[in-house]
Amino acid sequence: MMPQLLEVWNDTVDPRHLIGGIAIAVGTAVPAYLIADHLFATGGDEALGHSYALLVGIVGCIVGAVVSGLLFKPKRVITTSAADTRNRQEIIDEVVEEYGDLGDPRDLGPGVQAEVRALGLFDALVDNHEARIREKGGHK
Incomplete structure (x- = not known):
C-alpha cells in the first residue's frame, strides 16, 4: 500500500x-x-x-x-506521453482564432526558428500558415 x-x-x-x-x-x-x-x-x-x-x-x-x-528519496513520478499532432494542430487553430494570424514561421530569425524546430512546432506552424493562405485564396 x-x-x-x-x-x-x-x-x-x-x-x-x-x-x-x-x-x-x-x-x-x-x-x-x-x-x-x-x-x-x-x-x-x-x-x-x-x-x-x-x-x-x-x-x-x-x-x-x-x-x-x-x-529520504523523492516521491515524484514523472510520466511522458507521445505528442499527438492532431491535437497540436487544433491548439494552433485555437490560438489563431483568439490572437489572430501567427504569420509565416519561415520569416522568423534563425535563432527563433531553431527554438521552434526544437519544440517540434515548425512544420505544424508552416502547415497552418499555408492552410490559412489557401483559405483566403491569397498567394505568398
Missing part, C-alpha cells in the same frame, strides 16, 4: 519523512549552534562569538539537509 503523500511547496512528500527530515535538521543545527556558541563565547568578543555560532548552526542545517536527502 502506498503511503499518504502531501504536497508541500509544490513538492510531493511522505509526512513521516518530512517529520524525520525536520527532526534531523533540528538535531544537527541546534546542538551545533549551542556548542559553537558556548565555545566562541568563552573566547573573547561575545557578539563575534554569537555570529560565528550562527554560521556553525547554518552548516548544521546543511549537514541535516544532506543527510535527509540521502535517507
Whole structure:
C-alpha cells in the first residue's frame, strides 16, 4: 500500500519523512549552534562569538539537509506521453482564432526558428500558415 503523500511547496512528500527530515535538521543545527556558541563565547568578543555560532548552526542545517536527502528519496513520478499532432494542430487553430494570424514561421530569425524546430512546432506552424493562405485564396 502506498503511503499518504502531501504536497508541500509544490513538492510531493511522505509526512513521516518530512517529520524525520525536520527532526534531523533540528538535531544537527541546534546542538551545533549551542556548542559553537558556548565555545566562541568563552573566547573573547561575545557578539563575534554569537555570529560565528550562527554560521556553525547554518552548516548544521546543511549537514541535516544532506543527510535527509540521502535517507529520504523523492516521491515524484514523472510520466511522458507521445505528442499527438492532431491535437497540436487544433491548439494552433485555437490560438489563431483568439490572437489572430501567427504569420509565416519561415520569416522568423534563425535563432527563433531553431527554438521552434526544437519544440517540434515548425512544420505544424508552416502547415497552418499555408492552410490559412489557401483559405483566403491569397498567394505568398
